[in-house]
Amino acid sequence: MTGFTSIRGTTALVGVLGEPVQHSLSPVMQNAALQTMGLDWAFLALPAPAAELAAVVRGLEAMNCRGLNVTIPHKQAVAELCRELSPLAQQLGAVNTLVPIAGGGWHGTNTDVEGFCAPLRRGASNWSGKRAVVLGCGGSARAVVAGLVQLGFNDIQLAGRRPEALAAFLADCQPWAPQLQALPWSSDGLALAGALNQASLVVNTTPVGMASASNPQAAEACPLSDRHLAALQPSCWVYDIIYTPRPTQLLQRAASRGCRSLDGLDMLVEQGAAALRLWSGRNDVPVEVMRQALLEQLP
Incomplete structure (x- = not known):
C-alpha cells in the first residue's frame, strides 16, 4: 500500500514545493498515509522555480490546496x-510547512525540528x-540546533570549515541558543577531536556520505576522519540526517566503536507526519505506514 487508489473530481491537492523536487520521497510516504486515513487527497511533488514561487503559492491557494511542504x-x-x-518559524527564519488559513492566506510553520527531535525522544x-x-x-543545522535547545542540551558545539559561515550562523542563532559555541574544523582537527570525546550526541548535517543515482561513489565518504572517529565514546549517539545509503559510512564506523545510531529516514517521516496532522486536524497519522512505504522504495 504505497499510494492513493484513485483520483476523482472531489480529490483535493496537497504537495511539496521545491526546485528540483522530482527526487522527493514525500509523495511515497504521504500518499500511503492518505490512503490509510481514508482522505480523498493526493500528494504531489510540485516544481517551483524561484522566480515563480510567489505565483505558484498564490495559485495553489486559489485552488484550495489543503497544505504544502516546502523544501x-x-x-x-x-x-x-x-x-x-x-x-x-519566526525564530528559525525558515518555513517547511504551509497550512491554509480560513479567510485566505497561509500559516507558515516548521516541522523539521519536531522531525529531528522525535527519534531522540524515543531513544x-x-x-x-x-x-x-x-x-x-x-x-539543516538551524533546525537541528533548535531541536537540541528544545531537548535541553546545555552545551552545543557547531563545527564548520568556513569561519565566515560559522560566525554568521552563530550571530543569527545565539539570541535563542546561548549555549551554542563555534568549533573550528581545522586541518589538524584537535579541537574537534576533543569535543567529540566529550559528546553525548554527534549530528551530521553535511552532505558528505550522501549517495545519489548520478554519484553512487559518494557513499564511500565519511565526514569524520579516523582520528575523529577514535575519539567517540561508546556511550555516544551518532545521528546522520542522510538516509541514502542506509547506513552511511559515518554510522557504520560509529557502530563499530559501539555507538548507537540514528539516520535521517525517521526525521523525514516524523516531519511529514507532523505536517499531515496540521493539514488534516487529525492525530491518527499512521507513522509506521509512512516509514514502511519509504523502506520499500529505498534500495
Whole structure:
C-alpha cells in the first residue's frame, strides 16, 4: 500500500514545493498515509522555480490546496509569502510547512525540528544537560540546533570549515541558543577531536556520505576522519540526517566503536507526519505506514 487508489473530481491537492523536487520521497510516504486515513487527497511533488514561487503559492491557494511542504531552496523565501508565521518559524527564519488559513492566506510553520527531535525522544528519556557536536552550518543545522535547545542540551558545539559561515550562523542563532559555541574544523582537527570525546550526541548535517543515482561513489565518504572517529565514546549517539545509503559510512564506523545510531529516514517521516496532522486536524497519522512505504522504495 504505497499510494492513493484513485483520483476523482472531489480529490483535493496537497504537495511539496521545491526546485528540483522530482527526487522527493514525500509523495511515497504521504500518499500511503492518505490512503490509510481514508482522505480523498493526493500528494504531489510540485516544481517551483524561484522566480515563480510567489505565483505558484498564490495559485495553489486559489485552488484550495489543503497544505504544502516546502523544501530547498525555498524555505526562507516562502516565509515572506505567509500571512502569519508560527513563533518557531519566526525564530528559525525558515518555513517547511504551509497550512491554509480560513479567510485566505497561509500559516507558515516548521516541522523539521519536531522531525529531528522525535527519534531522540524515543531513544533516550532525558537529554537535559548533555553535550552535543553538530557537524556543518548549512540550512539543516538551524533546525537541528533548535531541536537540541528544545531537548535541553546545555552545551552545543557547531563545527564548520568556513569561519565566515560559522560566525554568521552563530550571530543569527545565539539570541535563542546561548549555549551554542563555534568549533573550528581545522586541518589538524584537535579541537574537534576533543569535543567529540566529550559528546553525548554527534549530528551530521553535511552532505558528505550522501549517495545519489548520478554519484553512487559518494557513499564511500565519511565526514569524520579516523582520528575523529577514535575519539567517540561508546556511550555516544551518532545521528546522520542522510538516509541514502542506509547506513552511511559515518554510522557504520560509529557502530563499530559501539555507538548507537540514528539516520535521517525517521526525521523525514516524523516531519511529514507532523505536517499531515496540521493539514488534516487529525492525530491518527499512521507513522509506521509512512516509514514502511519509504523502506520499500529505498534500495
